[in-house]
Amino acid sequence: MADQNLVENDEPLLVAKCLSKSFGRIAACRDVSFSLYPGEVLAIVGESGSGKSTLLQMLSGQLAASAGHVSYRMRDGVTRDLAALGEAERRFLFRTDWGFVHQDPAQGLRMAVSAGANVGERLMAVGWNHYGRIRDTASDWLTRVEIDVARIDDAPRTYSGGMRQRLQIARNLVTEPRLVFMDEPTGGLDVSVQARLLDLLRSLVAELHLAVIIVTHDLAVARLLSHRVMVMKGGRVIETGLTDQVLDDPREPYTQLLVSSILPP
Amino acid sequence: MNAPAYNFAYLDEQTKRMIRRAILKAIAIPGYQVPFASREMPMPYGWGTGGVQVTAAILGPQDVLKVIDQGSDDTTNAISIRKFFAKTAGVATTTATEEATVIQTRHRIPETALNANQVLVYQVPIPEPLRFLEPRETETRRMHALAEYGLMHVKLYEDIARFGHIATAYAYPVKVNARYVMDPSPTPKFDNPKMDNCPALQLFGAGREKRIYAIPPYTQVVSLDFEDHPFEPYRFNAPCALCGAENSYLDEIVTDDKGGRMFVCSDTDYCEGRQAAGHHGSLSAAPYKEKAQEASNG
Numbered sequence: 001m002a003d004q005n006l007v008e009n010d011e012p013l014l015v016a017k018c019l020s021k022s023f024g025r026i027a028a029c030r031d032v033s034f035s036l037y038p039g040e041v042l043a044i045v046g047e048s049g050s051g052k053s054t055l056l057q058m059l060s061g062q063l064a065a066s067a068g069h070v071s072y073r074m075r076d077g078v079t080r081d082l083a084a085l086g087e088a089e090r091r092f093l094f095r096t097d098w099g100f101v102h103q104d105p106a107q108g109l110r111m112a113v114s115a116g117a118n119v120g121e122r123l124m125a126v127g128w129n130h131y132g133r134i135r136d137t138a139s140d141w142l143t144r145v146e147i148d149v150a151r152i153d154d155a156p157r158t159y160s161g162g163m164r165q166r167l168q169i170a171r172n173l174v175t176e177p178r179l180v181f182m183d184e185p186t187g188g189l190d191v192s193v194q195a196r197l198l199d200l201l202r203s204l205v206a207e208l209h210l211a212v213i214i215v216t217h218d219l220a221v222a223r224l225l226s227h228r229v230m231v232m233k234g235g236r237v238i239e240t241g242l243t244d245q246v247l248d249d250p251r252e253p254y255t256q257l258l259v260s261s262i263l264p265p
Numbered sequence: 266m267n268a269p270a271y272n273f274a275y276l277d278e279q280t281k282r283m284i285r286r287a288i289l290k291a292i293a294i295p296g297y298q299v300p301f302a303s304r305e306m307p308m309p310y311g312w313g314t315g316g317v318q319v320t321a322a323i324l325g326p327q328d329v330l331k332v333i334d335q336g337s338d339d340t341t342n343a344i345s346i347r348k349f350f351a352k353t354a355g356v357a358t359t360t361a362t363e364e365a366t367v368i369q370t371r372h373r374i375p376e377t378a379l380n381a382n383q384v385l386v387y388q389v390p391i392p393e394p395l396r397f398l399e400p401r402e403t404e405t406r407r408m409h410a411l412a413e414y415g416l417m418h419v420k421l422y423e424d425i426a427r428f429g430h431i432a433t434a435y436a437y438p439v440k441v442n443a444r445y446v447m448d449p450s451p452t453p454k455f456d457n458p459k460m461d462n463c464p465a466l467q468l469f470g471a472g473r474e475k476r477i478y479a480i481p482p483y484t485q486v487v488s489l490d491f492e493d494h495p496f497e498p499y500r501f502n503a504p505c506a507l508c509g510a511e512n513s514y515l516d517e518i519v520t521d522d523k524g525g526r527m528f529v530c531s532d533t534d535y536c537e538g539r540q541a542a543g544h545h546g547s548l549s550a551a552p553y554k555e556k557a558q559e560a561s562n563g
Contacts, residue, residue, distance in 0.1 A: 088411045110398075110419070117422045124422065125415025131425055131491040153426045 011073060013038045013179060013211050014059070018068035021054050028054040030235045031068070038178065041205060041212040043226035043243065045219060045258070051235040052215045053183060059213060060100060060181045061090050075178075095122050099172030099180035103187045105164035108171070109156045115142065115167055116152040122175045141170040145200060162193035166200065173204065182214040186221055198224050219262055223247055231255050274321040274354040280304055284322035284477070288468060291479035296441030297409070298392050303475040307349075312342055313371055314472025316388035317349070320369045323384060323468070324350065329357045331365035336373040336514070336531030343371075360534050372435075374456040376513045376535040379465035381482060387450045389471040392478060394438045394448035414446045417489055425494055434499055440487045441480055449486075455498040455514045460486040503528040506548035508539035 012035035021029040029051040036042055044052050057063035059070055061082045073079045075097060082090065094100070102108040109118050119138040120128070128134050139149045145166040156164050165185060172180060185201070186194045202225055205212055216222055222229050222243060229246045231239040231254070239252045250256045272278065280302075287301035306314040324330065330350050334343040338360040346369060347358045359365050362377040369386040379385060395405045398416050408416065417438050424432045437454035441447050449460060450469060460467065460480060467480040480486060488496040501515045506527040513535060515528040527548055530536035540549065 087407075091411060091413065113398075113419055113423050114426050116426055117419045120422055121415060121419050124418040125413060129418070129492050131422065132493050134422065135426075 011079075012036060013040075013073050014213075015071045015079075016059060016068070017070075019055065019058055019065050019070065020067040021051075021058055021063065022066050027235050029058065032237050033068075034230065034237075034240070036179075036211055036213065038211050039209045040228065041210075041214065041226040043222035043229045044213065044215045044232060045217060045222050045229060046232035047217060047258075050232040052217075052232055054235075055232070056181055056183055056213065056215050060098065061085070061094070072179075095125055096175045097177050097179065099169075099177045101165075101168055101172055101180065101182040101185045103184035105156065105161070105168045108168045109164065111157045112155055114153045114155055115147070115159070118156060118167060118171050119174050122171065126175065137174065141174050142167075144204070145170040146196075160193075161189055162197060165189065165197055169201070169204070173208065173210075176208065177210070179211045179213070182212060182216075184216055184218075185214065186216070186218065194221075201225060219247060219259065231258065271353045273326070274324045274350065274356075275306075276304065276318065276321045280318075281322040284318055287477045288319065288322065288479065291468070291477050292466070292481050294445070295481055295484050296445030296447040296478060298476040298478045300475055301477050303472045306472065308345070310473040311390060313346060313369070313388035315470030315474075315477070316369050316371070316386050316472075317346060317470075318472060319386045319468050319470035319477060320346075320350065320367060321354075323386070324354055324356060324367060326354070326356065328366045329359050329364055331359050331362065331368045331534075333368065333370045333373055333375065333532075333534075335371060336516070337533045339533065361538075362534055372451050372453070373514070373531060374452060374459045376510075376530070376532045377538075378459075379463060381464040383465040385463075385465050385467045387452075387467065387469045389448070389450040389469045389476070390473070391436075392448055392450075392469065392471040392474050392476040394436075394446050409445060412444065414440075414489075417446055418491070421489060421491065421494075425491070431490065431494055431496070437496075438489050440489060442484050443487075446489070447478060447480075453499065453514055454488065454496070455500055457486070457488045457496070458498060462486075501528050504546060505530045505536060505539075506546045508536045508544045508549070509546040510536070510539055510544070 014036040017033050019029060019032040032055055044055060046052050058065045070082045071079050072082055116135055116138040119141050120134040123134050123137060139152055142149050142152055147163055147166055156167055159167060186197055189197065198221060214225060226243050229243045230237050233254050239246060239255050246255065247259055250259050283302060287299045291299045304318060306317050308314060330347065332343040332347045334340040337343060350356055351358050362375040366382060367384050367386065371388045393405055395408060395416055398420055399405050421431050435451045435453050436448055437457055439447055439449055439457060449457060462483055464482050466482050469478045490496040501517065503515065504511050505513060505515060507529050510530055513530045513532060516531040518527050518529060520527055
């Protein structure tokens with residue numbers, strides 16, 4: 001069993017090759033290549049406008065690349081090019097094997113329906129047809145993301161910012177995805193709530209053996225969560241490596257600037 | 266001066282051809298909403314402009330038309346549509362379900378079982394069952410195309426979470442021919458089982474939303490539900506106060522401001538037919554009529 005896991009972990013889950021995207025004359029993303037392995041957390045850092053979000057959208061199949069391609073190892077072990085997937089397959093992948101945590105929870109949640117239904121939606125989309133079981137799973141997940149089960153029937157618009165973000169995470173993880181994309185998951189939250197969310201994310205990622213691609217401008221988030229860091233500037237990846245190595249011993253002048261601009265606590 | 270002012274059944278022939286094409290496509294793909302170039306009709310939106318256009322397109326000189334509004338043959342809407350076609354098409358009209366070949370309806374399916382020579386035309390206000398959950402038309406179309414109907418169950422889940430049972434009482438979503446999820450127009454869910462495997466052709470017209478859809482005869486229509494909360498048709502637990510029917514859909518009529526109420530069949534034709542056949546309910550006027558007659562005779 002352990003051996004099999006090792007073999008499985010040996011092959012990359014997601015491979016990006018020479019990804020580029022230009023909007024007219026503006027090159028938002030240039031020539032990005034990397035591999036992501038199961039259970040690995042990759043942080044993409046850089047200032048606004050450096051092409052992080054464009055890259056994330058291309059990786060998650062929401063935006064067609066101008067050049068290059070992304071391939072993903074499906075649950076059946078076959079690696080396939082995302083651009084070659086049909087729309088139905090891509091959407092199915094998106095709501096089963098993948099998760100996407102938006103910076104603004106209103107984008108990732110249905111604000112008008114209850115928390116339970118928000119968590120249960122993915123289950124119902126894959127054919128769960130037993131109310132009791134859906135509800136039990138939803139309560140289980142609310143507990144795991146530290147939301148009081150008594151609030152299962154409240155709509156997320158009555159939730160605080162931190163709770164909404166945790167609900168969004170539960171909604172994404174309920175189908176046990178192998179890969180989760182996160183776009184600034186802690187943006188707009190106050191520091192203590194951020195700390196709690198990061199703590200939760202870190203334990204869930206370890207527990208579920210999730211691969212995560214997290215886009216952030218907050219180096220502290222990258223340091224806490226990620227194994228590897230990619231630094232982007234002007235659409236290019238300028239430095240990549242193990243998190244502590246990049247953050248403690250930055251090579252590129254821009255990375256040095258980025259690291260030194262963190263305020264001392 | 267006596268030259269007919271309108272083409273047969275009001276609409277011009279080209280328009281009727283266009284609508285018939287949409288109807289044929291709708292029948293070919295049961296439950297799929299076919300867009301059509303809905304016309305302005307001489308009545309406001311919400312009064313059945315979609316249903317009227319479908320009826321106009323399928324009506325022939327030999328047809329017998331019945332129009333129902335909330336089960337009743339004698340409300341303003343039903344009477345004016347019936348008169349409209351009597352005037353513009355010169356077709357025979359009726360209130361008896363058995364005699365009609367085309368039945369235009371708003372909110373009800375007749376209690377009398379339909380037969381294979383009949384067409385039921387529904388007036389539909391909002392044809393998209395996913396609309397209130399997903400406001401984007403582009404997205405709902407894609408969801409229909411890919412048969413992604415998880416969202417429909419989210420609505421039912423919400424009902425159970427809030428009320429303890431599926432509280433949707435009308436416009437209850439159905440799956441047609443195991444493929445498309447469809448809004449059966451605002452008929453009470455009591456009528457949903459009548460749609461399943463019905464010998465009559467069922468056509469749905471939405472004038473404002475410019476959509477036509479259909480259930481061909483003998484097509485499977487399944488009401489969506491959960492395994493542990495199965496679909497249940499709803500009916501007030503009372504007999505009809507006029508004809509004593511135990512199995513018809515009932516309207517509640519408030520009779521005073523002290524909580525008094527009576528339940529009567531919403532299908533007036535069915536109720537009158539039963540009364541004529543000698544059935545009486547607790548509040549039936551018939552015994553008094555007989556007594557009055559006896560008094561005048563005596």
